[in-house]
Amino acid sequence: MRIDHKLAKRWIAPHSRVLDLGCGDGSLLDHMQKTLNVTGYGLELNGDSINLAIAKGLNIIEQDLNDGLGRFADNSFDTVVMARALQAVMAPDALLLDMLRVGREAVITFPNFAHWQNRLHLGLKGLMPVSEALPYEWYNTPNIHLCTFKDFEQLCFDNNIRIINRFAVSDAPAHARKRRSALMTSLIRQAPNLLADVAIYRVTKGSK
Secondary structure, three states, X not given: OOHHHHXXXXXXXXXXXXXXXXXXXXXXXXXXXXXXXXXXXXXXXXXXXXXXXXXXXXXXXXXXXXXXXXXXOOOOEEEEEEEOOHXXXXXXHHHHHHHHHHEEEEEEEEEEOOOHHHHHHHHHHOOOOOOOOOOXXXXXXXXXXXXXXXXXXXXXXXXXXXXXXXXXXXXXXHHHHHHOOHHHHHHHHHOHHHHOOXXXXXXXXXXX
């Protein structure tokens, strides 16, 4: 499993109701059903991914996330998960609010565009960066609203969304993460906008 999938799963309660947006081949939802016994649905648009997810015995609905979550009633789920899809939708702010309408909490992961390697790549080469977290060329990327830790937290503030937890992680291969020193891990936590290339947030409705 991807590192963001592993960490996001920590915030999912056993036997809870889960909606997975942009679920892909259903790897995360399948893992949660097997290990946490959740009741879950996945939303996905890609036909090949849908077939793979259905082959796992998952409940999958074919839908474009840009169409919103109007088919679901308020508070239908305990948690709504969206892994690396927020930056690929037309109106991330509207979808985030819709997630918190149908779910008590939301878990969101996205690539951090302010990571130092992206800044260096742009600064030295003047080209859009390509990395583990952003593995596309500028002309074929699905990412249309790239953002940073600070951008997302400002969005939450502006919309009265409360941040419960946050992980700042690296998308480096597992062997590279194991070699990382405790000091580097601590630095990533202290300066996530500069040093982490993947953001993972757990949020809920705020109360002003």
